[in-house]
Amino acid sequence: MNAIVALCHFCELHGPRTLFCTEVLHSPLPQGAGSGDISRQNEQAEEEEGGIQMSSRIRSHSPAEGASADSSSPGPKKSDMCEASGCRSLAGGHPGYVSHDKETSIKYVSHQHPNHPQLFSIVRQACVRSLSCEVCPGREGPIFFGDEQHGFVFSHTFFIKDSLARGFQRWYSIITIMMDRIYLINSWPFLLGKIRGIIDELQGKALKVFEAEQFGCPQRAQRMNTAFTPFLHQRNGNAARSLTSLTNDENLWACLHTSFAWLLKACGSRLTEKLLEGAPTEDTLVQMEKLADLKEESEGWDGSEEEEKPSPQPDVVEGQELSKSSPETSLMPDCNSWNVAHRRLSVFRSLRHMRQVLGASAFRMLAWHVLMGNQVIWKARDMDLVQSAFDVLRTMLPIGCVRIIPYSDQYEEAYRCNFLGLSPHVQIPPHILSSEFAVLVEVRAATRSSLYPTLFDDEQSLNKYEFVVTSGSPVAADRVGPTILNKIEAALTNQNLSVDVVDQCLVCLKEEWMNKVKVLFKFTKVDSRPKEDTQKLLSILGAAEEDNVKLLKFWMTGLSKTYKSHLMSTVRSPTSSESRN
Numbered sequence: 001m002n003a004i005v006a007l008c009h010f011c012e013l014h015g016p017r018t019l020f021c022t023e024v025l026h027s028p029l030p031q032g033a034g035s036g037d038i039s040r041q042n043e044q045a046e047e048e049e050g051g052i053q054m055s056s057r058i059r060s061h062s063p064a065e066g067a068s069a070d071s072s073s074p075g076p077k078k079s080d081m082c083e084a085s086g087c088r089s090l091a092g093g094h095p096g097y098v099s100h101d102k103e104t105s106i107k108y109v110s111h112q113h114p115n116h117p118q119l120f121s122i123v124r125q126a127c128v129r130s131l132s133c134e135v136c137p138g139r140e141g142p143i144f145f146g147d148e149q150h151g152f153v154f155s156h157t158f159f160i161k162d163s164l165a166r167g168f169q170r171w172y173s174i175i176t177i178m179m180d181r182i183y184l185i186n187s188w189p190f191l192l193g194k195i196r197g198i199i200d201e202l203q204g205k206a207l208k209v210f211e212a213e214q215f216g217c218p219q220r221a222q223r224m225n226t227a228f229t230p231f232l233h234q235r236n237g238n239a240a241r242s243l244t245s246l247t248n249d250e251n252l253w254a255c256l257h258t259s260f261a262w263l264l265k266a267c268g269s270r271l272t273e274k275l276l277e278g279a280p281t282e283d284t285l286v287q288m289e290k291l292a293d294l295k296e297e298s299e300g301w302d303g304s305e306e307e308e309k310p311s312p313q314p315d316v317v318e319g320q321e322l323s324k325s326s327p328e329t330s331l332m333p334d335c336n337s338w339n340v341a342h343r344r345l346s347v348f349r350s351l352r353h354m355r356q357v358l359g360a361s362a363f364r365m366l367a368w369h370v371l372m373g374n375q376v377i378w379k380a381r382d383m384d385l386v387q388s389a390f391d392v393l394r395t396m397l398p399i400g401c402v403r404i405i406p407y408s409d410q411y412e413e414a415y416r417c418n419f420l421g422l423s424p425h426v427q428i429p430p431h432i433l434s435s436e437f438a439v440l441v442e443v444r445a446a447t448r449s450s451l452y453p454t455l456f457d458d459e460q461s462l463n464k465y466e467f468v469v470t471s472g473s474p475v476a477a478d479r480v481g482p483t484i485l486n487k488i489e490a491a492l493t494n495q496n497l498s499v500d501v502v503d504q505c506l507v508c509l510k511e512e513w514m515n516k517v518k519v520l521f522k523f524t525k526v527d528s529r530p531k532e533d534t535q536k537l538l539s540i541l542g543a544a545e546e547d548n549v550k551l552l553k554f555w556m557t558g559l560s561k562t563y564k565s566h567l568m569s570t571v572r573s574p575t576s577s578e579s580r581n
Contacts, residue, residue, distance in 0.1 A: 008173045021110065022257060108261035161246070190267055205247035208248070357462055375439070378422070390421065405419070439469065439470070483542065538552075
């Protein structure tokens with residue numbers, strides 16, 4: 001559990017102070033907290049509680065906080081510490097405690113204050129609030145407070161008996177700090193029971209010491225016989241007794257470290273996150289439908305002994321492709337199997353790679369035509385180059401909108417495919433070249449003057465190619481374009497995002513716009529609303545611009561048959577029930 005557990009104390013001279021805290025480290029120990037560890041003599045005793053191996057070790061580079069004279073240390077200054085160790089847990093030079101959880105390779109580190117300045121500030125503020133601002137009825141008991149910026153705190157305040165203190169008791173609190181509010185609230189019953197047990201043990205030890213001191217030298221009668229000097233009494237040094245003296249337990253801090261470390265481990269293990277799968281995405285539904293169609297088709301082929309020979313023209317299915325150039329025409333499913341099997345042959349590795357190769361303006365034109373559903377034609381000798389380009393570009397579209405002919409010896413109409421690969425000698429009709437609904441990418445051999453350095457260390461570098469992107473309707477540089485295109489370009493230009501993160505951004509963006517497509521489909525095709533209402537809906541969806549409307553209409557063709565039939569059945573069912581009644 002990513003949290004910090006701390007023991008806090010209200011000092012009569014200095015106010016709220018952090019005495020002891022335990023934090024979780026998932027990475028190697030910070031400087032001075034792990035390197036050069038030397039086992040301490042007579043303190044190597046290893047205790048196991050909840051699978052944690054506890055050992056006290058010397059940290060060669062980090063003196064105990066509170067004992068350092070360095071002003072840059074996040075701990076309080078030495079002048080702010082009680083002379084009798086009332087505000088100090090570990091003695092000067094004490095290294096603190098480290099526990100290693102062998103199961104998870106997590107370290108639990110205990111010291112007086114966190115080493116990190118930001119964590120020190122968070123713990124310090126929580127300590128002050130738990131012992132001053134946030135008070136529960138009776139001043140003893142649990143309370144919850146916090147915010148998103150400084151974390152959320154479970155605090156349990158309590159008193160410890162002290163025969164020399166004002167009122168014969170001192171005020172302490174045990175706090176648990178974490179940033180996850182829901183997790184902390186759900187852990188309330190567990191934390192309350194375990195922390196209450198720690199408090200009962202501390203109070204029990206302190207009560208025995210208190211009763212022994214009162215029996216030997218009753219303080220109440222002695223105070224009644226002395227002059228009433230409250231302020232001098234508070235500053236005579238007796239007001240700053242350490243917790244170890246109040247409980248008469250020299251191993252108190254080691255025991256608290258073990259208890260806090262076990263508390264963090266046990267609390268983190270009792271609640272686990274579980275991924276709940278929601279409704280399948282449209283891409284998943286389309287893939288399932290295509291696989292079912294393939295299975296039926298293959299069963300039909302197996303059941304018939306003689307079948308007609310396939311047509312010489314390449315056939316295309318949504319989200320799938322047929323290659324005419326192969327000796328045996330075989331159906332290749334959409335997914336990642338092609339990418340995995342031909343990874344070494346891929347030339348374009350990602351959309352970001354393609355954008356860097358083509359240039360920003362050429363890539364924007366190409367991406368605009370892809371998103372609008374226009375025909376994208378690649379002419380090249382290298383079939384693997386064309387295939388890799390289509391594998392990259394298709395990630396911007398729902399699977400149901402993808403129709404690919406990877407390589408052909410003749411031009412195919414746009415209704416058959418929106419991704420078409422051609423050999424260089426194929427003649428494209430003039431009306432296609434001048435059409436605003438098509439874009440052509442010609443891959444030519446680069447001249448010596450146009451050679452550029454290799455952007456990536458690929459097996460097949462791209463410096464031998466020159467890419468020319470033309471269209472009858474070039475996209476103006478100042479054209480706003482569809483909203484999703486702008487977001488895709490923003491993700492691609494953000495160098496802080498890895499390629500994997502960009503891929504996940506694409507998945508989220510496609511699902512977001514497919515949800516808008518579903519709403520528009522139901523509104524227009526199923527409910528048959530008037531045009532004025534449709535315009536209002538598009539404004540609400542944030543897609544009233546011309547390019548966004550065109551994109552939604554094209555993406556509507558990628559909706560799964562399952563979703564469409566489900567909508568139609570839900571619309572018809574109320575009518576049929578009314579007719580029966």
